[in-house]
Amino acid sequence: MTSQLDMFARDVRPAAARAEASRARRQTSTSFSETEMLAALKATGRYRILRKLEARTVASEVRPGFPLRGVILDTETTGLDARKCEIIEIGLVSFTYNEEGEIGDVVAVYGGLQQPTIAIPPDITRLTGITDAMVAGQSIDIAAVQAIVGPADLIIAHNAGFDRPFCEAFSDVFVRKAWACSVSEIDWSGRGFEGTKLGYLIGQSGYFHDGHRAVDDCFALLGVLEQSSGGAALPPFAELYKASQRSRVRIFAENAPFDLKDVLKARGYRWSDGSDGRPKSWWIEVAEEELEAELGFLRKEIYRWDEADPPTQRLTAFDRYRARR
Template sequence: MTNPSIATLHHAAQMLEAHPDFRVLRRLQNVDSFYRGAPLAPLRVGVAVDVETTGLDHDRDRIIELAAQRFRFDALGRVVQLGQPRVWREDPEMELDPRITMLTGLTDQDLAGQSIDEGAAVDLLASADITIAHNAGFDRPFVDRRLPALSGKPWACSMVELDWLALGFEGKALSQLVSQCGWFYAGHRAENDILALIHLLAHSLPDPSGLGDHTILSHLMAASEQPNYRINAVDAPFEAKDALKAKAYRWDGAMRFWWRSVAQDELEAEIEWLRQEVYAGRGAPAIFPQSACDRYRKA
């Protein structure tokens, strides 16, 4: 039996897509642009970043793979040019947990003697007007620690800064969001994850107002430019830990307090909730305004 041609496969996929009982996913492919029309100035530079690490602890664990890809986008969030993806591996000088190998496919032998080209990595990331990761709260502290020259750069998080439900999506995992756009890819490798992230950012969503489609990147940039606030629930009573956790507060093990970031329009209600449900007149949270340069940095 001969293998079907690409044209035959595309025709079969179109037939399946036309039927309500089937859904077709296509493998993500490298491209050099998503929008080929006349871009609307100003043009800005973004860099998609993803790291694979030896574990989840920002203080003890290390980066084993760093991937970054630069792209240009216009005032409407349309991706008009993509650079080449860069991937660096690094020997953590410790044996990998077998589960990390299962997750990433990387082995001790793959990493032996490898190191990140610090100069090249800093040059690439420093060129960005915005650095974007799908879980910046995880990725940024590792990048800042390994490449401290970048510690003051602005970051955005495509996972938490967007109201995915309002945009018509279910869930927040990168693979799930990409699947809902009609694609699939092999996840948990840094290079594949940045390819998926850029495709997701460039994806257009219909505008209910009828004024034209908006990319997911345009929604993310609008969210990133809004002020938000970090709330440190310092000296919160121990018995409030379950309530704080249920409200999406995260535990800072080094500083020993719960914290979360909220948008400006959520701040007043969040403070009132803390006063009534957590502190009950026995203290108050510490509140700090945050810009894109401050967000996701380790306290």
């Protein structure tokens, strides 16, 4: 009778026979090319394929026809308040582009860690993977940052309202720059995306990446901005660049009746308690061509007075998202 342990017995075939069997197994496993395997999986309708989003190399020679310079920026910080918290990592990817919003070459990359004046909170370490040991004795090379940011025509951040105040507190080189936000200034839902978080955008573009380090996230955002999707006429970066060139207007509904706050909220107004330098009021930001219609709404539905003249502030890419001083 054959023992149940026979199945675990050592292979006693001659070495040449074992080697031939191993070669046969390898040939069988590699008989399909990567392209054929992908096509076979997709044809079943049961698999969704994600490709790794690779970082682009820095160009040794910059192609002509892309005279403008953009910088994608990402920061990791000790918290949410730029007045109290500190940058612990910054990532910068500089690239060329033209007036049509076509991306050219990557021309510079920088990533750096910095030891803060306090211990990194545990929730920040869980989120970013950055520990006190990693930043011990580290400091961001401000000269390298200035060399990349100084020539930039546009700085792009995925939530510029968060990153810009931190960066302006870190260095004045960020203060006089035009900024664009790849969350709020691209119509992602119109492109068929279900969310605006970078992870969603990458996955729904058919990619994955090694995230949550600053430079990795910068390259991931660059890859997403280059992709055409959802039948849109323009790639995301071209849409973002055009949006950054348009003026917008912030309207402050000061002294609005308290019992109409839900009406304002439903229309998209947000509350400012005055601590950030804005008037203490409900406020909204609209395109310049929408200003008169919005003032009409306030006069008719909120103030109920045709002469009401709430304060307004016109904003360009040089003003939007900036830190309040």
